[in-house]
Amino acid sequence: MTVPTEMQPTLDAIERFDRSDCLAEWRRMFGAEPPPYLSVSFMRRVLLWKRQCDLDGDVSSNTWRTLERIADGRRVASHPKPGTELIREWNGRTYRVRVTEHGFEMEGARYRSLSAVAKRITGAHWSGPRFFGLA
Incomplete structure (x- = not known):
């Protein structure tokens, strides 16, 4: 009713x-x-x-699904919006990565994934979201 x-x-x-x-x-x-x-x-x-x-x-159905995942203890993917700047210090150097519509930019170079950026910084394969504190 x-x-x-x-x-x-x-x-x-x-x-x-x-x-x-x-x-x-x-x-x-x-x-x-x-x-x-x-x-x-x-x-x-x-x-x-x-x-x-x-x-x-x-709230939207997408928000409800996210809340249910959190309540169940499941991982929730974090997708930063274009224009967001991610900052990470590594071995005494600060790196700034800008989120774009089609990927990421750092020091004038474009990357398709955060993992590619993390590999460029560290020289080793990393989970990009984990490296930047998003996971």
Whole structure:
């Protein structure tokens, strides 16, 4: 059952809910009983978050998948956006790598992967994301 937005409690009202109000609103918002032993403070925070999602839109499905991976303890790939500058010190020298639309640039040279950049710096095969602290 969807309750019209204008009939849902305001954020200010949720902040003043007592335990019975929280339980009733939880059942209405989620269509299920809340887990046992939740504090009123925690239920208020979850209800506020859910209400904000209802008002402003929920997080993207991609963000949900990433959060689920993190919660399961799985690795999450990090892809820096173009324009990002990665800085790494190696053997007393500082290297600056700029992320571009098609790869990476360092000292005027272009590279297709961070691993290629790491190999250029160290002379050995490295995981580029690990070398730059992204993994």
